[in-house]
Amino acid sequence: MDESTGTAPPKGTPTEGFCSWHDRISEDVRLIRLDSGDTHYACVHCIRIYKLTPYEDQ
Template identity: 50%
Template sequence: MSTTAEPGNGLRIIGWCAWCQNAADNVRIIQVDEQGSGAGGVRSACRPCIDKHGLTLFAEQPPAATPDPPMRPGYCSWHNQSADHVERIQLSEAGSGGKVHYACVHCIRVWKLTPADEDQ
């Protein structure tokens, strides 16, 4: 049987308060920094800092609105096959051979490709 560490049930949550820069009892998560690749981070605060700065607990914050990018099915020049979502890739005139190239999201990440500006 597991017990969640919530203030008030006899358990102490000891951690680092990012606001007063000190170790504190019963810190609560205020901000979660997520990154696409690599480690993210968490900022916690103690009760006095939560009250002093008017902070909102992460669990009580509304979900961030992240619009889905428009899907553009097409042909990935790197995979040489169709993909659900492709983006036009910025290549030099010499590197592209005068052709327009598209890549899937996977190839953009793996090959560190640069998507072209849509205004071009």
């Protein structure tokens, strides 16, 4: 039986998810908090292109 520990993955751990900037699933996404307070995920490529700051780095 698989049990969740409830802990977040270590910083820098690749997480698969949906990139809101290019509207596709990506292997490595990071949480981005916008000035409006909304949160989205962005892949590493879009973070570089759009000069986004991941939430964990703020």
